[in-house]
Amino acid sequence: MAYVSRYMKQKEAEQQFLDAYHQFGDAIFRFCLVKVSNQELAEDITQETFIKYWQYLRDGKEITNTRSLLYTIANNAAKDWYKKKKAVSLDDRMEVGKEPIAVETPAEVQAAYNEVLDTISELEEGDREVLLLTHVEGLPPREIGEMLGESANTISVRLNRATKRLKKLLYV
Amino acid sequence: MNEEKNTTEYLHSLKDISLSESSRARIEKELLAHAQFHPVREGVRVAAGSRSIRQVQGSTSLFGLRLTFMPLALLLAVFISGGVTFAAQGTVPGDALYPVKTEFNESVRSAFAIGANAETRLQTKLLAERLEEAGELQSENRLSGDIGVNMKTAVESQIESTASAATDADTATRVVATEAIINAVTTFNAMVENDTSLAIAVDALDVDTNTKTAISTSLASNPIDVAVLKNSTETRATALKNLLVTSSAEISTEVRTALEAKVDTALALVTDVSLEAEAEARTQITEASNLLGEVEAALTTMGTATIDTDTGTIIDIDFSTPPPAEPNRGDGETQNQNQSDTTTTTDVDVDGSVDTDIINVDADASLEATSGINL
Structure with missing residues (x-):
């Protein structure tokens, strides 16, 4: 009986896990891509993010907002990657440089994505993430602050400055 | 031109960036494999369809009892009222009370079957019950997926119990049991013929060589095994x-x-x-x-x-x-x-x-x- 009960819990948890992946997988991938500017790496960090999310599910930890949790995990995973990146050799770093995205995407769309990504890559990482989360994902400053461990006010100020910097890049 | 607006619109194109189909499928497969390899821990309560899950301290309980006391709790339930065990009797895999039927009711029945012949006859009857359950699931088009796998496991397990009991029974009882086993494999495999993954493989059964040979031969040719x-x-x-x-x-x-x-x-x-x-x-x-x-x-x-x-x-x-x-x-x-x-x-x-x-x-x-x- 215990076995069956546990089996059902596993199935429910798996369903919840896959639902979250279907719902937020693309958004997390975009977030990772904007942070690391490399498709393959962004996919790896996306996968790592969901694996860590499974850890929460299997441990039965309380989750009140799946989306926030996923962004928080992804943000930390990307930070870890930056730490590791500092340790790798120059050659390796060159290999893990900027790369175009989605080979299955039509060339002209891909070019448009790459242009935007290329442009914003000149901004600070903090600027990029706040621009993406606000203008692409439509999240309010309060939620972004919760995810990134900052106050809503800090996020608003950062967003304002980041928008100005991007405008400068585009129109100067 | 509103530069502010254009700046945000410029970013909007990023909304369409998504995982490629191949990457999406690959990651999903790997995630699921990971989840299955690292299953939920004991005592975790998952709220399906909810964004919130909570951990229950101790473990799943009945009347606040820890899991280790579950058999005692069930016994208590019988003394208080036979309702649960009676209700469990008509269940099939996938029903909440099915484990009560297979793990409790049938253990009690087995305890009253004294002697190898009586035990073999009981196990043979239980095997027939498993087949009835499979038939019921099939008639409801539920003999597939996880329920199908559970049903298959239940039939296999019952075949093994029947074969095991039959080894100590007299010849006549053993023959009846063996015929029932052959019938169970043939009938169940016929029920799931559209989904070969559910078919009972004779080699996988934990039964004695004679029984295995009997089933294999019977499956290979219609006449009863020599x-x-x-x-x-x-x-x-x-x-x-x-x-x-x-x-x-x-x-x-x-x-x-x-x-x-x-x-x-x-x-x-x-x-x-x-x-x-x-x-x-x-x-x-x-x-x-x-x-x-x-x-x-x-x-x-x-x-x-x-x-x-x-x-x-x-x-x-x-x-x-x-x-x-x-x-x-x-x-x-x-x-x-x-x-x-x-x-x-x-x-x-x-x-x-x-x-x-x-x-x-x-x-x-x-x-x-x-x-x-x-x-």
């Missing part, structure tokens, strides 16, 4: 021999000697059967079976036969009540002609339970039919 035939024919011959010995007062020595000679020949033939040479074995068993049929035909002309409904073997003859039709009795020479059907009512089964079946015994053929054995 090993099963050998066993059942031996049982039939032994029963007849015993009957002749105990009927020495009622049957004339001359007739009895003639009948005993036939039984002995049949017994010798069947004991000599080599299971390796199947075709030869079948011929030999058929020959033995014909001889036994002759003896049975002769005996049924002498009185009212009592037949074990499970094995189709004559276990007793009441010489004081001769059969209504068939005047030429006991000449020992009633060969292979269809004797007039002898109606036998009756009878006390090997386990002591009284069967009220009325069986029409067609002298040399229907005995095989009642035992479900086709040569």
